[in-house]
Amino acid sequence: MTEKLKTRKMLFSKQAVIDYIDQDLGEAAVRSLVKKGLPVRIEGNRWFAYVDNLEAWMQSWTMVSYAGKELPEDEEE
Incomplete structure (x- = not known):
């Protein structure tokens, strides 16, 4: 079932x-x-996105644990 x-x-x-x-x-x-x-x-030059979808994806994508792992090197200071 799709979440509202x-x-x-x-x-x-x-x-x-x-x-x-x-x-x-x-x-x-x-x-x-x-x-x-x-x-x-993306359709041609137009972009479409639901804010709720962006929020849900960012929350999921950033839910990472580096516990016990070496952190990636910083690319910029």
């Missing part, structure tokens, strides 16, 4: 998705997240 959307808010452009995720990340970083599975629908 909490906010039903939808984003209708690439820039809206970038701004929602975090405008400091920039387009390249958001495109990288899309390639990793960020739930965005």
